[in-house]
Amino acid sequence: MNITEQLAITARNNPGKTAYVFNDEETSYTELDRAVTKFASRLQQLGYKKGDHIALAVGNSPYYVIGLYGALRLGAVAVPINPQYTASELEYILKNGDVKGIITMDVLLEKFEAISGQLPGIEHYICCESGANSSFVDSPLHEKLYSFSKLVEEGSLGFEQPVIADGETAIVLYTSGTTGKPKGAMLTHKNIYSNAKDTADYLTIGGDDRVIAALPMFHVFCLTVALNAPLMNGGTVMIMPKFSPQEVFRIAKEQGATIFAGVPTMYNYLLQASGQNGEDLSDIRFCISGGASMPVSLLKQFEAAFDVTVSEGYGLSEASPVTCFNPLDRPRKPGSIGTSIMNVENKVVDEFGEEVPPGEVGELVVRGPNVMKGYYKLEEETAAALKNGWLHTGDMARMDDEGYFYIVDRKKDxxxxxxxxxxxxxxxxxxxxxxxxxxxxxxxxxxxxxxxxxxxxxxxxxxxxxxxxxxxxxxxxxxxxxxxxxxxxxxxxxxxxxxxxxxxxxxxxxxxx
Structure with a gap:
């Protein structure tokens, strides 16, 4: 099973159910599934096949969702990229990632035009219209340019998905590169599917939930927790083009959002903006925090201000990403990243790989169906990160007597x-x-x-x-x-x-x- 097969099943079982809301317009699971199939069929007609690498340099939008699921339905490997990257940052990933086609926005074409001479391997630039009246004809890349919307329109519903093995690569996710050149974590179809399912089940994200996707979709936190996990169980994704405290409050109130996922910085902004117009988050069942450690004082202030529980968790790109979350069925421990989600093991080890007693600090290591198969074209780095089936996170942590983990800091920090x-x-x-x-x-x-x-x-x-x-x-x-x-x-x-x-x-x- 993979996430595009699951999407097709949900569309058959709940055809009229809303899959996502964008700019206050609703799109059903059937409409999404059909668009994904048609896009996959046109990629195939353009010459793409299973295993080809297709980059996604797109902001939060239906384009991203259809582009990602369409590429995966074909069996292609998706390479999500931060659209705000500079031309040189883009060039590095596109070259290193052996990318054959790019899905991007018309407003970003200038960046690609500047580096196209260094990217002879790129066969197509599939352009998503932003409404900014960018003309494809005027672009030096016009011979390789295709309209995303037209490809979806022209696609065939007769497309047959190839057989895709669980262990085949689905996504190459480049780490943020805070310590040097970004490394491409190879996540398999099983990695992506299992982590979305286990996260959704652990956090009880179900068909009645409406999850705000304000985090960038190119980042694995949003990809799994706010996109794949809700779609896994027939929920609805509320797509925000970019984070805005006022827009979060509006969507939560007017659209009946039930879950918000964000990084600590977002919670800080929401807290600071909350006193201006008496905004509330009364329909929100719970909030999810990850991406960085949340200061305990901020956690307590936010929960007091909005009367809502924040479940802090932990993950990393190499683990698809979720390994821990604070459980919702018992008291949450401030400052903790929670307990291991189902099917994932976490433990704290010393420099020899031996588990240390509760309360002692060591390196957090992870094992489970969510752990990457390795770094793309980097055998030594893969061997250093994956030892005896365990992913070494580089994070210093401790575990208490009840199995709750606490991140102390990055090993290198x-x-x-x-x-x-x-x-x-x-x-x-x-x-x-x-x-x-x-x-x-x-x-x-x-x-x-x-x-x-x-x-x-x-x-x-x-x-x-x-x-x-x-x-x-x-x-x-x-x-x-x-x-x-x-x-x-x-x-x-x-x-x-x-x-x-x-x-x-x-x-x-x-x-x-």
Whole structure:
């Protein structure tokens, strides 16, 4: 079974059920399934076959959903790409990923025109109309350009899906590349299907749920939790082109949304915007947080303000991505990523791969049907990440006596001060506890006497807050070696398009100063 076969089954069983809502217009499962089949048939007519790589550089829209499911129905390999990437970033992934065709937006054509000379392997640019009146005819790529909408219109419902094995690659998902060149995680049809099903079942996402997809669909968090999981059980996806607190409140109220999924940054924005017009999220059954650790103070403030439970979870691209979530049938533990979802095992190990006792810190490793088959064309990196069937996450964690896991920090982000381990997350939690701090991040910086020292970056909500007062606050709550040696104030901390903090940018800032 794979997700496109499941879509066809749902369309047969619930033909008139709404699959997604976009710009307040509803599309049924039958309409979606037919569009997917027709698009797959036209790809086949253009010469695409099972195993060919097709990139998706598209924002949140029906184009993305139909393009993704259509490529997978053909048996092609989808390569989702952040449409905000620069031309050089796009070029690297398209070359490294051996991409044959690109599905993109007309407004992004200039980027591809600039690098098309370096991409002789690209046979077609399938263009999605944005309504911005971009002319295909005027483009230097016009001989390779096709209209997405026309391809769907011209497609045949007589298309027969080829036999696709569970272990065949479905998606090559490039990691964000915060530590160098992005690596392409090869996710199989079984990886994608099992993680969507297990996530939906664990979180009780069912046919009556209406899930807000405000996260970018090119990111695996949205792909699995807010797109594939709802479609798996006949739910409805509320597609937002981009995140906006006001639009989230409107959709939640007017469209009866029942689940919201976001990263901590989004929850921070929703909380800050909530007092303006008395917005509420009263129809929301629960919220889902992932992508980065959620500060406990933010979690508690959000839940108090909206009277809604936030289930924090954990995942990574290499695990399709979900491995843990806070269960909804018993008390949620603030600061925890929850327990292992069904069919997935998590454990904490030492440097020799031996499991450590509850309460002790080690590396989080994962095993299950969701774990990738490897990195594309990178045998050494694959061998380093996958050992004896376990995926080594690079995240430091601990497990309590009840099987709840807690991320302590990234292995590589740990700071060594005079022989003592300092985990940035612990210091950041203290900073977030100060009412005048809106955002906080910690990095290590070289120190002649202690090896490294702790450096803090903060964005404040109270302009009167100064370094001396904040350092005094830290000293009252942290051991001396964990207290920042200095604090840099910023208007906003650097983040990528999914809201994840970019410590690399902070380190670069220090190196250049």
């Amino acid at each position: 740990m700071i060594l001060v005079g022989g003592y381990n300092v985990y940035p997350r612990e210091v950041e939690e203290v900073l977030y506890d100060h009412p005048g701090v809106a955002e906080a991040a910690i990095i290590g910086t070289p120190h002649p006497e202690t090896g490294e020292s702790v450096l803090a970056f903060v964005a404040v909500s109270d302009p009167q807050l100064d370094e001396a007062a904040l350092l005094e606050f830290c000293k009252a709550h942290l051991a001396g070696y964990k207290v920042p040696s200095s604090i840099e104030f910023m208007d906003e901390l650097p983040k990528n398009t999914t809201g994840k903090l970019l410590r690399k940018k902070l380190r670069e800032q220090i190196n250049h100063s």
